[in-house]
Amino acid sequence: MREAAEAERFERMILPHLDAAYNLARWLTRNNHDAEDVVQEACMRAQKFFGGFHGDDGRAWLIKIVRNTCYTWLERNRPRTAEIDFDEDKHSEANPGAGPLSEAQRREEQSLIHRALERLNPEYREAIVLRDLDGFSYKEIADIAGVPLGTVMSRIARAREQLEKALAGHKSEETNREM
Amino acid sequence: MKCDELADWIHPFVDGELDLARGQAIEQHLEACAACRAAVDKIQNLKRALAEPPHYYRAPETLHDRVRASLRSNSRKRAEKHDIPWRSLAIAASFVCVAVLSWGTFQRSRSPSADERIAQQIVASHVRSLMLPGRDVDVASSDQHTVKPWFNGRLTFAPPVKKLDDANFELIGGRLDFLDRQKVAALVYKRRAHVINLFVWPTADPFASPPRTLKMDGYSIVHWSDGDLTFWAVSDLNEGELREFVDLIGK
Numbered sequence: 001m002r003e004a005a006e007a008e009r010f011e012r013m014i015l016p017h018l019d020a021a022y023n024l025a026r027w028l029t030r031n032n033h034d035a036e037d038v039v040q041e042a043c044m045r046a047q048k049f050f051g052g053f054h055g056d057d058g059r060a061w062l063i064k065i066v067r068n069t070c071y072t073w074l075e076r077n078r079p080r081t082a083e084i085d086f087d088e089d090k091h092s093e094a095n096p097g098a099g100p101l102s103e104a105q106r107r108e109e110q111s112l113i114h115r116a117l118e119r120l121n122p123e124y125r126e127a128i129v130l131r132d133l134d135g136f137s138y139k140e141i142a143d144i145a146g147v148p149l150g151t152v153m154s155r156i157a158r159a160r161e162q163l164e165k166a167l168a169g170h171k172s173e174e175t176n177r178e179m
Numbered sequence: 180m181k182c183d184e185l186a187d188w189i190h191p192f193v194d195g196e197l198d199l200a201r202g203q204a205i206e207q208h209l210e211a212c213a214a215c216r217a218a219v220d221k222i223q224n225l226k227r228a229l230a231e232p233p234h235y236y237r238a239p240e241t242l243h244d245r246v247r248a249s250l251r252s253n254s255r256k257r258a259e260k261h262d263i264p265w266r267s268l269a270i271a272a273s274f275v276c277v278a279v280l281s282w283g284t285f286q287r288s289r290s291p292s293a294d295e296r297i298a299q300q301i302v303a304s305h306v307r308s309l310m311l312p313g314r315d316v317d318v319a320s321s322d323q324h325t326v327k328p329w330f331n332g333r334l335t336f337a338p339p340v341k342k343l344d345d346a347n348f349e350l351i352g353g354r355l356d357f358l359d360r361q362k363v364a365a366l367v368y369k370r371r372a373h374v375i376n377l378f379v380w381p382t383a384d385p386f387a388s389p390p391r392t393l394k395m396d397g398y399s400i401v402h403w404s405d406g407d408l409t410f411w412a413v414s415d416l417n418e419g420e421l422r423e424f425v426d427l428i429g430k
Contacts, residue, residue: 011247022239040249044253047254114233133229133235157189
């Protein structure tokens with residue numbers, strides 16, 4: 001049956017990217033419940049329009065639908081309060097390039113970056129999430145966000161500058177405290 | 180390459196997005212410039228920090244199950260309804276040149292000539308509806324609760340019907356029409372002596388697009404998509420007032 005083959009093609013091309021879908025939805029909606037609802041709705045829309053998708057890479061196509069569904073969702077529904085869901089117990093590999101930071105210091109820095117990323121405005125946040133967490137290329141991000149390549153470049157640059165500022169601000173607080 | 184020029188390209192360089200020539204020019208500069216090397220290191224450290232596991236939200240197992248279940252039940256429902264795009268394409272192919280051309284790929288956006296082709300049909304339908312008596316509406320009513328349900332059973336989608344009397348756009352009624360190789364809804368409004376035809380049909384791709392205006396044969400046309408439905412409004416009303424109408428419909 002053609003339908004069974006299409007359904008199987010859909011599951012194969014799209015379901016493996018559920019993590020990337022949830023990651024972006026969670027960073028944009030800022031809570032688990034809404035992120036799950038958005039991903040489910042986006043997957044249903046993807047299934048509805050899958051007949052029109054003839055590319056090889058389902059990941060960027062699905063993520064674009066997720067992104068659009070997020071923004072529609074955010075406009076339509078009052079967002080629930082943002083959950084600060086930073087899981088400090090998640091094991092993280094020691095950064096080989098880092099200096100001799102204590103475990104506590106490293107955890108604190110991670111928590112700082114996490115919060116700083118949460119505080120970026122949505123366009124900057126989504127650019128960093130797509131680039132540095134999910135590894136999309138600039139061109140893919142331009143397609144997903146519907147903006148020119150130059151805009152992607154400047155959003156990434158500004159987002160990183162703001163993240164650095166947040167980290168630097170904390171570090172100077174630290175040194176002041178030590179002094 | 181100088182330091183300030185490098186600063187313009189430092190992020191795409193670290194992200195591996197630069198062409199060979201520029202990349203090599205930067206690498207050469209870095210060999211001799213400690214300040215720029217430090218700037219590059221800073222960005223690389225930030226990227227490494229962002230790549231750490233606590234920042235990545237994996238989909239919970241329950242979500243995997245939920246999505247798989249709803250996809251399977253949806254595809255079963257659609258198989259039962261015989262409402263599957265590829266099946267209706269196969270059937271349509273035996274009658275008319277199939278609408279496969281309108282299913283764009285992810286990369287290809289709809290070409291201006293496809294928009295023009297639709298615009299021509301829009302104008303033709305608009306003019307015909309004005310020329311012949313009784314050709315403008317199949318259901319004549321200014322009550323949206325009469326017009327909207329009229330489309331049930333006549334179309335596979337439900338067009339939104341709004342009453343805009345307060346803004347001076349009178350709802351005249353609705354009719355079925357045939358455009359871009361499919362059955363569409365036409366909603367008719369009037370302001371002063373000017374008729375507006377608003378055509379609505381399901382989109383070919385799931386991406387919303389903002390309103391775009393074009394003019395054809397002296398008529399103003401505005402079209403947009405909300406990701407589910409595509410809307411085309413045509414009138415001899417001036418562009419500014421037509422845009423006013425479009426804003427009210429889009430809310």
